[in-house]
Amino acid sequence: MAATAAVALLLTINRYDYHRDELYFRMLGDRPSWGYVDQPPFTPLLIRLCAEVFGDSAWAIRLPGVLFLPAAVFLLALIAREAGGGAVAQTLAGTGALTTFALVSTHLTLTTGPDLLVWLGVVLCVMRASLRELPRYWLAAGLVTGLALYNKHLVILLLLTFAAGLLVAGPRKVLLSPWLWAGAGIALVVGLPNLLYQIANGFPQLDMAAALAENKGDEARITLIPLQLAWLGPFFVPVWVAGIVTLLRNPALRPIRALGVAYPLMLVLLFVIAGQPYYTVGLLSALFAIGAVPVARRVTRRWILVAGAAVNVGFAILMSLPVLPVGVVGGTPIPAINQGISDQVGWRRYVRQVADVYEALPAQDKPHTVLLTGNYGEAGALDRYGRALGLPDVYSGQNELHRFGPPPESATVVVLVTQGDPSRSPAFVSCEFKANLDNGYGVENEEQTARVFVCRGLRGTWADLWPGFQHFD
Template sequence: MTPRAPLAWKPVGAVAGAAFLVLLLTIGRYDYHRDELYFRMVGAHPKWGYVDQPPFTPLMVRGCIELFGDTVWAIRIPGLFFIAGAAFLLALVAREIGGGALAQTLAAAGVLTTFPLVAGHITITAAPDLVMWLLVILSLMRALLRDSPRYFLWAGLFAGIALYNKHLVILLLLTFAAGLLAVGPRGVLATKWLWAGAGIAVIVGLPNLLYQIANDFPQIHMAGALAENKGDDARITLLPLQLLWLGPFFVPVWVAGLVTLWRRPELRPVRAFAVAYPLMLVLLFVIAGQPYYSFGLLAALFAIGAVPTVRWLGDRTARRWLLGAAVVVNCGVAIVSSLPVLPIGVVGDTPVPAMNQGISDEIGWPRYVAQVKAVYDALPAEDKPRTVLLTGNYGEAGSLDRYGKPLGLPDVYSGQNELWYLGPPPESATVVVLVSQGDPARSKAFGSCEERAHLDNGYGVDNEEQTARVYVCRDRTGTWAELWPRFQHFD
């Protein structure tokens, strides 16, 4: 069994605290992200699952609103704790293979990189997924390295819980199992403890599975839509983004993690992780999965690589200075490019929005809503009681729901993802203020649509809404019940 040093609480806690602090200081800058606006809407309708994802994150957003108020900072509170917790989990992964205080601290510094900071700042599924993946990976490592198969039960429990946030943990389990078949220890696959853990995962995740069965596996349909709409981009960016998620200066560290799993005989029981990662990349390429799906495993490899990296430093001062400079530069660039640090008035003149779509998707919502309101206000008084808002995407719908109602705007509807299932407008709605990136004539739902405005955030930041137009549409060509299927789309 690999000797383990004590957990380096103070330095690891300092890294976790630094991540917590930088996320706290930027928690309310800019505005909601489009996904947060979407979760805010669908979370108001509790279910065991939604067409595009399990229930955890939407319901978490709703819970934060109930506890702390309907504000952007309120729904971002959990992300601070998820990322701080991930710092300790990364340190524990490094400790599991013999990493001391410095290796644990370097491993924890993985949370001060691009993807974790984005995931911690914006309330999306990625932060809780990272924590759950690391818990599963750590449990599997302990089961195998400590020859303590009871940890398979914990791995199963965490995997079952993870299913309520995303089903991506299945990718981890499948590729790890394939790794065990390829490089061993194959006997583990026949142990009662592993299968008991698998049983726990199924039992814990059963309500979520039953929802999928009862609703014709909507997650499969959603995955197919994502592959069709974004599959080419996902395949093209899959490998480059693996080099950027943790920052270019940290690439040698996680590569060292892969190498050390192969070279160190005492790590042979967990060598399957070295196989699982490339297998996962191949799988993601085949299914056109999003490049970030592999990040939880990549982060664990980084934590493993922290141990040989520290060993490489030895007592050489120059190498220690080199590593220190790399960590500072890597984390500094990540903070500036991942978080809303720059003044909003200048961010459009920098490469940050192009580097991080999450930043561009936080900008402009109140201005967009004001522009839609101007179109609504210009309608004849007799039209307003029979007017509804209709949007092409959930970001626009979420912003109009959040900011429009206090301004007196009517109800908003959208056909994207789960919002379509909230139902069509009432039959009394004969006038539609439509926000769309496409040509409304294509739907053939209205006899006439007149363009009245072009959305502009005023900051020179290019995002999806900069291509949107606002139309006033009349003369429906059928009932809403007949027309509503035309507006459904997954993306």
């Protein structure tokens, strides 16, 4: 199963183009830091490392996923084994890594890939500490948690809801274990530099969370429950439901039944704070692995398991990976369903279209021209491909890129890429429309609504105007 996962990623690793987040992380990695306003440093620095070692290309920075996905297969199988599952249950559990969310998160180098491994690792440690009565595994859980904070802070959501599950369903005595609190201390010490960065910078992650809640909060609440049925695929829903049921009913799993309670508590919490629906996937995958144990025992006709898993996995691969030719995929519903696919299409063409606008400028304007984009994907694409075309430096006000600083005061001409209306901006005297971006493949993504303008005449200095360009999203 792990080999199948690795081969699936290798066969598609270099199709299409970078994802917008990969382009953004590539820019962040060029400026190493203990943290950024919208995330910890691990994934941007991982991309920087891969680019330095293997070359600055999409396939090079995606190599870690070829290890992450098989690792998820093994972690899911180990979770099933801890729950009492044999070979069939462990194999079924491993297919949980060949599902939509896991495939997207490891085909692309995103923060969600390592985060999935972290959640599964913490759950495995909790199971071994509780079911085997080996309290030293609380220390391992703390170490994994502390390291995880350098990639994403979502593991705290798992710990909070698990602790609440212990209070609700027990066994409450676990909360008094010195081993558990020692593990919490390890997590705090290991993750302390990340916490200090947040304190020193005014907790920017809270600003980012507030922006997400404002921009996508209503959508997140509406899609929270429906997407739970989609993350692992419809054929696998009965399996993770069986995982919750067996945690609550099986006396042998009583020490970890708080995991079954943690999931509905997590849904309630995400609805209240308008958290993103995918935040549950790590726990959902673990519940799937646990549910594989009773399913493997009760479904005696193995062909049913094989057929159901094959259909689910085949559909997930088609929807998640760039299997179809880029000229064909735009005529299917896949880009509309999976934004991860649509956000890999068209970057070179977009950059070429911006370059055409720049090249048409009068020669005397070019030394005083900069590029300015509305989002980090456009900025990342121009940074990656623009230098070979002779384009000037690129700036953006989104997220961490705003902290990279304003353009120099000598920049009096701006080639602006935006989805908005620059005439409403107080920054420029005039903006002349030059082009609509078009990827040429019929794939709808954010850039298909973007336009290119040439703006002149600043209404002040860049230092004064730059705070107005800042936005979190």
